[in-house]
Amino acid sequence: MPPTTLLRRTTLAFPRTSTLSTQTRTISAYGYTQSKALTFRDYGDPASVLSLHKHSISPPHGSALTLRFLASPINPADINQIQGVYPSKPTFTTSLGTAHPLAVGGNEGVAEVIALGDAAKQSGFAKGDWVFMRAPGFGTWRTHAAAEAGQLVKLREEAREGISAVQAGTVSVNPCTAYQMLRGFGNLKEGQWFMQNGANSGVGRAAIQLAKVWGYKSINVIRSRTGEDAAQKEEELKEELKAIGADVVITDAELQAREMRDRIKEITNGGRERIGLALNCVSGKPAIAMAKLVGAGADFVTYGAMSKQPLTIPASLLIFKDIRFHGFWVSRWSEQNPEDKVKMVEHVLELTRKGEFRDSPMDEIRWEWETTGEELVEKVAQTLEGYRSGKGVFVFGDSTK
Amino acid sequence: MPPTTLLRRTTLAFPRTSTLSTQTRTISAYGYTQSKALTFRDYGDPASVLSLHKHSISPPHGSALTLRFLASPINPADINQIQGVYPSKPTFTTSLGTAHPLAVGGNEGVAEVIALGDAAKQSGFAKGDWVFMRAPGFGTWRTHAAAEAGQLVKLREEAREGISAVQAGTVSVNPCTAYQMLRGFGNLKEGQWFMQNGANSGVGRAAIQLAKVWGYKSINVIRSRTGEDAAQKEEELKEELKAIGADVVITDAELQAREMRDRIKEITNGGRERIGLALNCVSGKPAIAMAKLVGAGADFVTYGAMSKQPLTIPASLLIFKDIRFHGFWVSRWSEQNPEDKVKMVEHVLELTRKGEFRDSPMDEIRWEWETTGEELVEKVAQTLEGYRSGKGVFVFGDSTK
Numbered sequence: 001m002p003p004t005t006l007l008r009r010t011t012l013a014f015p016r017t018s019t020l021s022t023q024t025r026t027i028s029a030y031g032y033t034q035s036k037a038l039t040f041r042d043y044g045d046p047a048s049v050l051s052l053h054k055h056s057i058s059p060p061h062g063s064a065l066t067l068r069f070l071a072s073p074i075n076p077a078d079i080n081q082i083q084g085v086y087p088s089k090p091t092f093t094t095s096l097g098t099a100h101p102l103a104v105g106g107n108e109g110v111a112e113v114i115a116l117g118d119a120a121k122q123s124g125f126a127k128g129d130w131v132f133m134r135a136p137g138f139g140t141w142r143t144h145a146a147a148e149a150g151q152l153v154k155l156r157e158e159a160r161e162g163i164s165a166v167q168a169g170t171v172s173v174n175p176c177t178a179y180q181m182l183r184g185f186g187n188l189k190e191g192q193w194f195m196q197n198g199a200n201s202g203v204g205r206a207a208i209q210l211a212k213v214w215g216y217k218s219i220n221v222i223r224s225r226t227g228e229d230a231a232q233k234e235e236e237l238k239e240e241l242k243a244i245g246a247d248v249v250i251t252d253a254e255l256q257a258r259e260m261r262d263r264i265k266e267i268t269n270g271g272r273e274r275i276g277l278a279l280n281c282v283s284g285k286p287a288i289a290m291a292k293l294v295g296a297g298a299d300f301v302t303y304g305a306m307s308k309q310p311l312t313i314p315a316s317l318l319i320f321k322d323i324r325f326h327g328f329w330v331s332r333w334s335e336q337n338p339e340d341k342v343k344m345v346e347h348v349l350e351l352t353r354k355g356e357f358r359d360s361p362m363d364e365i366r367w368e369w370e371t372t373g374e375e376l377v378e379k380v381a382q383t384l385e386g387y388r389s390g391k392g393v394f395v396f397g398d399s400t401k
Numbered sequence: 402m403p404p405t406t407l408l409r410r411t412t413l414a415f416p417r418t419s420t421l422s423t424q425t426r427t428i429s430a431y432g433y434t435q436s437k438a439l440t441f442r443d444y445g446d447p448a449s450v451l452s453l454h455k456h457s458i459s460p461p462h463g464s465a466l467t468l469r470f471l472a473s474p475i476n477p478a479d480i481n482q483i484q485g486v487y488p489s490k491p492t493f494t495t496s497l498g499t500a501h502p503l504a505v506g507g508n509e510g511v512a513e514v515i516a517l518g519d520a521a522k523q524s525g526f527a528k529g530d531w532v533f534m535r536a537p538g539f540g541t542w543r544t545h546a547a548a549e550a551g552q553l554v555k556l557r558e559e560a561r562e563g564i565s566a567v568q569a570g571t572v573s574v575n576p577c578t579a580y581q582m583l584r585g586f587g588n589l590k591e592g593q594w595f596m597q598n599g600a601n602s603g604v605g606r607a608a609i610q611l612a613k614v615w616g617y618k619s620i621n622v623i624r625s626r627t628g629e630d631a632a633q634k635e636e637e638l639k640e641e642l643k644a645i646g647a648d649v650v651i652t653d654a655e656l657q658a659r660e661m662r663d664r665i666k667e668i669t670n671g672g673r674e675r676i677g678l679a680l681n682c683v684s685g686k687p688a689i690a691m692a693k694l695v696g697a698g699a700d701f702v703t704y705g706a707m708s709k710q711p712l713t714i715p716a717s718l719l720i721f722k723d724i725r726f727h728g729f730w731v732s733r734w735s736e737q738n739p740e741d742k743v744k745m746v747e748h749v750l751e752l753t754r755k756g757e758f759r760d761s762p763m764d765e766i767r768w769e770w771e772t773t774g775e776e777l778v779e780k781v782a783q784t785l786e787g788y789r790s791g792k793g794v795f796v797f798g799d800s801t802k
Binding site for chain 2: 087283302303304305310311312313314315316317318319320321322323324325326327328329332
């Protein structure tokens with residue numbers, strides 16, 4: 001958990017709410033930094049509980065640093081965290097200059113070091129460095145933040161080359177989830193198969209591309225579309241996923257059809273090529289349909305439940321087919337393996353630079369100094385609806401410098 | 402699978418059905434052995450499809466051996482196999498002298514070598530040896546059988562000392578299931594906890610006793626009793642299980658009560674002592690109640706579904722609590738690890754000899770040469786009902802020598 005005493009209470013010289021000030025320069029002549037943050041004091045619906053809060057950050061001393069955020073995505077887990085239904089809790093603190101404790105939304109992002117104390121310099125940080133948060137719960141939906149050196153991981157200069165802020169700011173959750181599930185379970189060898197649902201998600205697209213790098217073959221399940229042009233939409237999405245490296249793409253309906261068993265057999269060379277791994281973010285019935293198609297002894301990794309249904313597993317799948325059901329939560333994994341995490345991030349960024357890995361479609365939300373709280377909260381609420389082309393990511397404009 | 406050509410068709414000199422003969426000497430002057438076997442030609446309800454079939458076995462040559470069974474238990478899996486709902490199938494063969502292929506019931510047991518060919522002697526077998534079947538599907542509910550050396554595992558003379566036929570004949574399934582689940586999952590250290598349901602079953606009682614040997618502590622769930630004297634029956638069973646080493650015994654109803662979380666915390670020293678493993682043969686709701694009480698990252702091993710219900714797992718138990726759901730099937734494990742299996746059997750028998758391991762309550766069913774098929778089939782059918790004090794085990798009398 002981040003310390004709560006880093007930020008000095010705002011003084012009269014630096015009015016604490018945005019309604020009292022329209023100043024755009026965020027660093028004052030005295031070294032104080034002005035910041036705006038999307039905060040909440042109670043759990044609830046993001047549209048109701050989030051508000052933009054302005055405060056000031058005192059000049060950093062010792063191991064403290066002042067950060068300017070560059071890019072911070074809106075992940076579904078961030079929404080669940082605000083709703084109070086996520087096991088990883090945010091930090092509520094009065095250090096942003098309020099009488100009642102506030103938490104800042106967001107868990108992922110990349111920031112630039114704009115000022116730092118001597119001890120932070122001795123820890124290897126410098127002005128201009130790009131940094132990630134070592135653990136979730138920091139609060140990344142804000143223009144600026146005070147941090148301690150121990151809370152941050154620096155992105156090496158070489159790893160940053162040719163990488164955009166959005167690329168760096170969105171690599172820690174989805175690509176890392178896909179990466180670690182493919183490498184940490186199933187013991188897949190080159191040429192072997194895995195299966196996944198939610199293949200059109202950020203994690204799904206990352207898994208398709210990373211699998212190509214390691215020579216794994218993928219069977220990808222997408223949600224069946226409805227309406228008049230359903231077939232065409234499905235066909236387009238299938239082609240899109242194949243273009244980034246998917247070997248086979250099927251719909252939910254195809255997955256659950258009786259003839260799928262034969263088709264899978266055909267696809268896997270008469271069943272001689274083993275499907276050793278399944279990645280599940282849907283749960284419910286479609287997940288069990290997938291579990292029935294993988295090979296005996298396969299690892300079945302759940303990282304989501306988009307259907308809002310549990311996994312109803314017949315005991316025979318466990319006892320006789322020896323399917324091993326695991327869960328994966330990138331937050332826990334990252335906290336337990338901070339060094340592997342940094343290596344993984346740098347590897348994904350290297351693949352990005354080489355053109356072997358492309359980000360999922362992103363909906364960039366500009367956050368300028370003058371952007372209102374209403375506009376920002378609306379964007380968060382839209383992410384909640386889940387009908388957008390891609391994932392929302394706050395991109396901080398030059399006016400927040 | 403056992404070869405099907407070991408048994409020569411019966412000749413006119415040796416009538417093939419028991420209705421034609423009441424002879425009690427099972428070995429003729431010509432070295433032919435008379436055998437009776439509980440067989441079935443079609444899958445179905447044991448009471449309908451099982452019948453006692455008499456046939457003769459020719460003198461063994463080469464690597465063949467003739468066996469006399471000493472003790473063969475009736476396990477629930479044997480019943481499921483006859484019903485045709487078990488994934489491990491029996492061997493249907495015409496080698497017992499019938500035009501239509503027959504299978505012999507039963508998968509576990511111990512037999513004595515009564516005659517053998519020269520090659521079998523060179524493989525290390527001798528007359529009087531006690532042997533187990535290397536793989537399931539052999540058919541152990543019979544007085545005698547022909548076998549190949551490769552199908553058998555010999556129990557070393559030293560391991561046999563002080564061990565009864567019933568003890569040897571019932572060690573391969575239940576005690577070995579408990580043994581391997583406790584040792585192969587959960588990575589328990591001395592002083593750590595595991596939890597199990599069906600604690601009164603053969604596997605459950607074995608797990609309680611083996612845990613004591615290794616210094617593991619157990620929380621045991623038994624089925625809630627009904628009727629007027631339910632409380633007294635539950636209390637008696639709790640005391641009985643504590644007497645063999647159970648640390649804590651609770652009923653299904655207690656398990657699912659709200660206050661159980663606090664009680665578990667108390668039991669495990671304020672939650673500081675981790676419950677790293679759960680063994681489940683019940684499935685359904687009570688199993689999930691158990692999964693919610695074990696520690697984060699625990700292994701949850703399913704080896705049965707007595708409730709006939711699936712495991713309905715909330716995704717959060719997988720993702721956030723990191724519970725790993727596995728299955729265990731002793732048949733598969735034994736086939737994959739034949740040498741470890743022999744060592745395990747010998748270890749359990751050693752513990753039995755030392756008085757550190759006692760068999761579960763057994764209902765010994767005498768099988769004499771003259772015992773009728775009706776009597777034997779009735780005993781099998783009673784096991785199916787599951788209301789008996791213990792487990793049925795055929796014990797072959799002197800008249801079958």
